[in-house]
Amino acid sequence: MAVANYVRGLEAPKLAPPANLKTIRHHLRENYFSSLGSGALTIILGSFLVWLAWQIIGFALLDAVWTGSNRDACIPADGTTGGACWPIISQKFGQWIYGFYPVAERWRINICAVAFVAGLAPMLTPTAPYKMANAIYLLVVFPLVAFVLLTGGNYNVLPGSYAGVICLAFWIAATLPLSVFGVDEGAKRNSLGLALAGAAVILWGSSFIARTDITVFGISFDSGFLSLASGCVSLWVVLSNSVARRSKAFLIWALALATMLAAMLLLDIDFGLVPVETAQWGGLTVTLVVSITGIAASLPLGILLALGRQSNLPAIRTMSIVFIEFVRGVPLITVLFMASVMLPLFLPPGMNFDKLLRALVGVALFSAAYMAEVVRGGLQAVPKGQYEGATALGLSYWQMMAKIILPQALKISIPNIVGNFIVLFKDTTLVLIIGLFDLLAMAQTGLRDAAWATPVTAPTGYLAIALIYWAFCFSMSRYAIFTERRLHTGHKR
CATH class of the missing domain: 1.20.58 (Methane Monooxygenase Hydroxylase; Chain G, domain 1)
Structure with a gap:
């Protein structure tokens, strides 16, 4: 039988293996030097970033002063501007963390911090067991214990x-x-x-x-x-x-x-603790109390407001819309000012609220309005078939929301939810308007100390504050990315 002329009679020659496409050279050419304009832009921006990094490293590390007891250590002998003056950070760091809290009682804040981390770490670890017990500890036990430790407790619990x-x-x-x-x-x-x-x-x-x-x-x-x-x-x-x-x-x-x-x-119960008013709190303690409380309260409130805005009951829908649109229409500084100055005018004579409590309520309600719109966007992104399937299974409204709709909506909204958390953490600096000294306000107070007045005092302080805020915000962002990737494993293509 004759063989057709288009059938190969000899084995094809072996070709060389393809080059490794994951080399640094290939990555640079594909992403940074794919064209003449891209290469020029890469060189210009790269040069600027290298120069900026060198300036920061020189100021913060190479030319910095690490030891000293006053401003004389941070002033060069030749009269020029030197590097960062880190001794002032070590001198004022306790004030930055604890504010005006009595020095002899700072151990109470340390215990609260350790107790919070001990509950938060296993809660954020996906493989850690006893999630329900851990949630009860964080949402019920820890707030009560922290409140007693920070304030001193011994309240005469008698309603009026x-x-x-x-x-x-x-x-x-x-x-x-x-x-x-x-x-x-x-x-x-x-x-x-x-x-x-x-x-x-x-x-x-x-x-x-x-x-x-x-x-x-x-x-x-x-x-x-x-x-x-x-x-x-x-x-x-x-x-x-x-x-x-x-x-x-x-x-x-x-x-x-x-x-x-x-x-x-x-x-x-009288535990023998010295009472400490919230006016003596300050620094990172106030920043964390306001931000953590706002984060913990804004998410459930935002979910309820989002569900209320989509409710079939006209009264609930109208009240939710009015609240969300009104709060989102004013800046946070106005909400805090109203809570501090205007709220006492509407209360009965002799009745007043603590300034920190006003800040907590104002921040929580303000953030809840924005969180409601984030959650509502996630609810609208869930396919309609999910609602119909849940209804066909005979689930009630709350069962459908808790077991089917909300898990998908919150998963979709993770980037925006964490973005709101980061914004809320940074917006805590506005509590200064009602007389509370957060981390930034406490740092500014310490930088005005005449014993440390140098040209590099303020830049050093603000650089340290920026690093602290960046550490917290970056941690939240990275954990959000980790959670998003972990929950989206079933949607990879």
Whole structure:
């Protein structure tokens, strides 16, 4: 049988293996010198960056002064401008971290820092076990312990007369519809127990507003006793119903009551700590307290606002839209100024809030409005089929959101969420407007010390502050990238 002339009769010659395309030369040619214009731009920008890096290295390391006790050590003998004056950083570093906190009590801040890192590290480690217990520690146990340590504790937990009115109104609003519309006995008992537990929580929370007894029909009651009694009654009501005992509402109620009682006990115990007012706080302590509180509060509030803006209930949707658009329409400095100056004008006589508490509330609400729009963008990016599939499975609205929609929306929104966190961390410098000295304000105060007045004092201080802020922001950014890559493994192509 004849072989066709287009069929190769001899083996093809072996070609040399392809060159390694991952060499430095190939990378430079493909990314930096792909054309004449690209090469010229690379040379110009590269030269500028090398010159800038050399100037910074020369100022911060090569020509820097590392030891000294006053400004004389940082002034060259020839009268020229020298390098960085690092001795002032070592002299003022304690003030930068602790502010005006008493030196003998700084160990309390150190314990809080160690306790926070001990809870945060396993929480951020994907393979670490006991995530739920760790979350309870970070969100419940640690805030209470840190609050007692930083302030000194020993609070006389007694709500005021306003708390009694709020408690009575809440109880009537929760129980009256059950009696009027004739809800079955099991639901009625469960709701009654939850209403009484909510009243107990309100009583306890109101103890920070006014510390007087409650007077009802001319009889004076100890508010702490009423709070505890309402919690015990609600416990008896709920436990009397076997259906309620197995409900998730009962579990949530029991955790809330246990947290409330533990907080009351912890805040009322005299541990012998010296009271330290928040006016004595400052430096990195205030920066971390404001930023961490704002971050922890803004995300859940932003999620609720985003869901409220997409709600089918007109009242909830309207209130969410009004709040988001109003807060996003004003700068943070205005919110802080209003919280510091205008809020006391609307409160009853004799009632006031701590300046740090005002800053925490203002920052949390401001950041929540921006976070709501970030989460709403993630919700809109989830395909409609996900909603339809969840509905077809018979899931309720909250089950659908918690198990299907929100995990996808938050995963999509990770870059923008972390971007908001970084902006919030840097915006804490604005708390100076209400008299709180954060890290930057405390550093500026220390740099005005006449004993260290040199031409390089301010540049050295601001360089150190920039490095501290960069370290925190860069850490958040890198962890966000790590989390994003870890959660997007199923979408790689």
